[in-house]
Amino acid sequence: MPLEEHIFFCGFATAATFGASSYLIVRPGGNVLVDMPRFYPRLIQGLEKLGGVKYIFLTHSDDIAGHEEFARHFNAERIIHTAERDSAPMEIRIEGSEPVQFATDLRIIPTPGHTRGSMCLLFDGALFTGDHLAAGRAGGLTSFRNACWYSWAELKKSNERLLNFDFSRVYPGHGRRYFSEASATTQRDLLRLISES
Numbered sequence: 001m002p003l004e005e006h007i008f009f010c011g012f013a014t015a016a017t018f019g020a021s022s023y024l025i026v027r028p029g030g031n032v033l034v035d036m037p038r039f040y041p042r043l044i045q046g047l048e049k050l051g052g053v054k055y056i057f058l059t060h061s062d063d064i065a066g067h068e069e070f071a072r073h074f075n076a077e078r079i080i081h082t083a084e085r086d087s088a089p090m091e092i093r094i095e096g097s098e099p100v101q102f103a104t105d106l107r108i109i110p111t112p113g114h115t116r117g118s119m120c121l122l123f124d125g126a127l128f129t130g131d132h133l134a135a136g137r138a139g140g141l142t143s144f145r146n147a148c149w150y151s152w153a154e155l156k157k158s159n160e161r162l163l164n165f166d167f168s169r170v171y172p173g174h175g176r177r178y179f180s181e182a183s184a185t186t187q188r189d190l191l192r193l194i195s196e197s
């Protein structure tokens with residue numbers, strides 16, 4: 001299902017990732033699948049029609065069920081942080097907390113907190129956040145204090161680090177998607193979240 005010109009929602013969430021949302025970024029440099037949907041024939045055909053999958057970006061270990069099947073089928077390279085469990089067999093492993101300019105249009109931002117190796121992916125003003133950040137119930141942005149497996153203090157620091165980046169949409173694994181009219185509005189909402197959390 002298209003969300004934007006280059007961003008699609010996969011649907012077919014699997015119970016193995018607690019129903020996490022997954023997304024496809026369609027780009028000339030190779031499509032990126034963000035987190036894992038179910039390996040379902042109709043979805044696979046849809047992904048193939050859109051040009052297949054070159055990279056599989058795994059925000060964190062909670063949402064990686066089925067990654068072997070997808071990687072094998074599409075001959076895709078999996079990207080994960082070394083601090084995540086089960087990261088050993090993945091092709092591309094990100095270390096430390098410094099952002100990585102993975103391609104001219106793709107930036108990987110380590111955001112430890114929900115888990116030790118949680119990461120966000122920034123593409124064209126859209127931030128894919130896994131379980132790090134989502135829209136709040138009453139607008140604005142929120143992080144999930146009751147589902148913070150590693151460190152709330154680290155999570156707050158990660159949100160402070162996100163102030164350095166321009167984005168106006170947030171596509172989470174769980175929770176609501178966030179849209180703002182400009183990155184300045186996002187920064188204001190992020191600042192409010194940091195001060196209240």
Ligand SMILES: [Zn+2]
Nearest residue numbers: 060062114131
């Ligand atoms: Zn999670």
